[in-house]
Amino acid sequence: xxxxxxxxxxxxxxxxxxxxxxxxxxxxxxxxxxxxxxxxxxxxxxxxxxxxxxxxxxxxxxxxxxxxxxxxxxxxxxxxxxxxxxxxxxxxxxxxxxxxxxxxxxxxxxxxxxxxxxxxxxxxxxxxxxxxxxxxxxxxxxxxxxxxxxxxxxxxxxxxxxxxxxxxxxxxxxxxxxxxxxxxxxxxxxxxxxxxxxxxxxxxxxxxxxxxxxxxxxxxxxxxxxxxxxxxxxxxxxxxxxxxxxxxxxxxxxxxxxxxxxxxxxxxxxxxxxxxxxxxxxxxxxxxxxxxxxxxxxxxxxxxxxxxxxxxxxxxxxxxxxxxxxxxxxxxxxxxxxxxxxxxxxxxxxxxxxxxxxxxxxxxxxxxxxxxx
Ligand SMILES: [Zn+2]
Numbered sequence: 347x348x349x350x351x352x353x354x355x356x357x358x359x360x361x362x363x364x365x366x367x368x369x370x371x372x373x374x375x376x377x378x379x380x381x382x383x384x385x386x387x388x389x390x391x392x393x394x395x396x397x398x399x400x401x402x403x404x405x406x407x408x409x410x411x412x413x414x415x416x417x418x419x420x421x422x423x424x425x426x427x428x429x430x431x432x433x434x435x436x437x438x439x440x441x442x443x444x445x446x447x448x449x450x451x452x453x454x455x456x457x458x459x460x461x462x463x464x465x466x467x468x469x470x471x472x473x474x475x476x477x478x479x480x481x482x483x484x485x486x487x488x489x490x491x492x493x494x495x496x497x498x499x500x501x502x503x504x505x506x507x508x509x510x511x512x513x514x515x516x517x518x519x520x521x522x523x524x525x526x527x528x529x530x531x532x533x534x535x536x537x538x539x540x541x542x543x544x545x546x547x548x549x550x551x552x553x554x555x556x557x558x559x560x561x562x563x564x565x566x567x568x569x570x571x572x573x574x575x576x577x578x579x580x581x582x583x584x585x586x587x588x589x590x591x592x593x594x595x596x597x598x599x600x601x602x603x604x605x606x607x608x609x610x611x612x613x614x615x616x617x618x619x620x621x622x623x624x625x626x627x628x629x630x631x632x633x634x635x636x637x638x639x640x641x642x643x644x645x646x647x648x649x650x651x652x653x654x655x656x657x658x659x660x661x662x663x664x665x666x667x668x669x670x671x672x673x674x675x676x677x678x679x680x681x682x683x684x685x686x687x688x689x690x691x692x693x694x695x696x697x698x699x700x701x702x703x704x705x706x707x708x709x710x711x712x713x714x715x716x717x718x719x
Contacts, residue, residue, distance in 0.1 A: 358393040358503065360393060360497075360499070360504065361496050361497075361500055362488060362491045362500060362504055363492040364397050364491065364515070365398065365516075366519070367396035369520060371531060377538075380535070380539070381578065385542050392542070394512045395503075395504060395512070396516050398492070398516070399515055401513075401515075402469050402472065402515040404487050404490060406469045406472055412455050412460070413465070413596075414455055414595050415463055415464070415596065416599070418454055418459070419454055419596055419714070422451065423718055426447055426711065452561055470533075471537040472513040473510065476511045488505075512545070519533050519537060520533075532583060532586055535578075540575040543573075547570060547688055547689055549693040550692045551696075554696050557706075562706065563710070565596075565597045565600060565713055566600075566709065567688075569597065569604050570684065570685055572598050572599075572600075573604040575601075577681065596714055597714075599714075599718060603713050640659065642659075643659040644660075647660070691706060
């Protein structure tokens with residue numbers, strides 16, 4: 347008797363031939379009760395395909411197969427922190443041409459050692475626009491699965507779906523859980539939420555340059571997807587999710603730092619005008635002192651120098667003073683604001699100004715430094 351696994355929830359889950367797929371339980375209340383509206387909206391619209399390791403290795407796009415080993419990049423990050431500390435209070439940018447941080451980072455992943463070390467943990471889940479795979483390719487993916495484990499309905503769903511979908515590699519989920527001695531349900535939920543995070547942030551128009559193909563884009567995207575997953579959990583479970591993230595490569599570890607600082611939403615001119623007016627009205631020693639810090643931060647930002655210190659100053663100010671006047675609503679957490687910003691950036695990436703690109707690169711560097719330290 348073949349039965350659908352999804353009776354009781356309006357979500358399509360199909361096993362394409364993974365023996366461990368039978369252990370993935372989509373009927374558990376806690377899986378759904380941790381979701382907010384945005385995540386639930388994606389969950390009801392995206393099919394989930396359960397696959398075995400051979401199938402996942404075929405499906406995982408070759409251009410995504412990269413990973414930064416935290417141990418290897420730590421010296422590079424340390425150098426960067428020292429260099430930034432030296433430059434922090436310089437008014438002008440350093441004269442000599444400095445080697446680009448991301449070029450150096452890319453060189454350190456070129457030998458694929460990071461990928462070799464982390465591939466099993468990275469290829470545990472995948473969010474992908476399935477329309478990019480042709481029929482022949484899909485047939486060979488099915489060929490790698492155990493046919494006795496799948497229904498005709500599952501085959502049809504996989505062969506005919508022409509939109510994004512989520513893939514979960516059940517054997518790798520179970521392995522990861524047993525390595526840590528925890529429930530595979532918790533690992534499945536974390537991985538599923540993470541992939542739904544990618545779905546929430548999928549705003550890239552067809553044909554636009556994909557920032558994910560560059561290491562800075564991968565760092566922002568993976569850290570934010572982990573931030574989306576992490577905020578679903580509380581207490582003991584949240585702690586285990588943090589332990590799981592410790593097994594992931596460097597790109598994934600900036601989830602905690604992702605919610606601290608704002609990046610690109612600041613309208614510098616608006617802020618400057620507004621702040622000058624404010625200073626004019628509330629003239630006091632304290633305000634003049636704060637005002638000096640803000641003017642300095644705005645100057646830096648306007649020259650295209652997003653820096654953690656600069657963003658920290660402005661974020662503090664915004665949080666305390668400007669909240670009602672800006673686009674941030676006080677009940678919104680900065681990490682959800684950040685996700686909104688990243689979605690907006692990707693939607694308009696082809697037209698984004700160079701300083702916005704630079705701000706995201708600098709933010710990615712900040713995530714990497716905070717995540718790996
Ligand atoms: Zn991811």
